[in-house]
Amino acid sequence: MRKLSLGRASHWRLGLILPNPDSEDKHTRDERNISRSQLDPMVDSGGKSIEDPAASLSGYDDAIQQDPSWLAHIAIVVSLSKARHMEAYVSNLTRQANPRASVALRDYFSNMDNAEDEIDSSLTEMRRLVVLGSEPFKLQMGNLQTWMSAALMEEKTSTDGFEDVVERPLKTAVCKRAMKILKKLTSNALALVNSYEEKVQINQ
Template identity: 45%
Template sequence: MANLGLYYLFFVLFSFHFVTNNAAGSAVAVNSKNGATNFIRLSCRATLYPVLCFQSLSMYATKIQQNERHLAEAALSVSLAKARFTAMFVSKLTKVSGIRPREFRAVKDCIENMGDTVDQLSRSMKEMSRIRGNQDFMWHMSNVQTWVSAALTYENTCFDGFSGNFMEGNVKAAVKRRIVTVAQVTSNALALVNRFAERHQAAATNMP
């Protein structure tokens, strides 16, 4: 009977220890995610489209944590994914029944522009992965900034190809919806890349 009582006491103490540790671990995880989420929200204020920025990046809070580089890389990844999807969508518009000659030419130009956009964003992500501390940091970041800016220019050029009243219609509307979104996330990515570069340089300058 005494052994049974000791066994029961041991079981209660073990269970309490297990539950307490789990609760503490869960609290740490929640606090960590909340901190990352707040970090993303505050960082997105530096962009032109903060609401879209937060919506597109908050799902990566666990990976981003409170790291400026991870945030910039996630933003580039989102932009690249959107650009690839848009490029695939636009490429199918050449087969739309009843497409007008001017629309067809604009779509063909847009396909080329979006292909260039994907290339520039892919190069930017690869360049980010080559950054190692302070060594050649600004050279790598200058490349990234140049290529993301070029991607944004290609996106805007695609959209400009559909300007004018004679281009009004379903094709223009379909392209506009997607190009506007991909241009906005690319603009946000560029802002966060610039923020990362500036903060890294400021920290490096203040090092003893």
């Protein structure tokens, strides 16, 4: 689908900020250079999601804070970055696995590959959103919501195979640490996507 031009007036009418070329570069750097220290603020120290998902991105500049599309965009980037980080982290734990845990890990990696593909598809769609409120835009938002919901479901079921695995450090690391945080991040990203879509609808 060919990308349509976005009018600055329509963004201001919706209360959104259309970045100028300089700020566009800044946003691109925000997406590309998310560091590990920026991945965890979306959940508190106990692994609970922050009640207001937007508050989880409070470390970003005002342009992002005031633009719900960029809040959703960066939240998806964070979710994808964390998913990849967690999969690499769990890969380093596989040598601890007994035969039953090895089967659970195979299922885990299969689910996580699917989740990453769906989040990546969401990010690609978010990068090429067309005219706000248009039929193509509504289709794109539907795709975003479907993919992020599917990714969250894949993450939630990725640890089902561990139900019959004995409680050991490997199970704790995967189920109670890594995935608990990742599911909260993806849930927050989905909430911000839904919030953006609702705000666009309200302002049409």
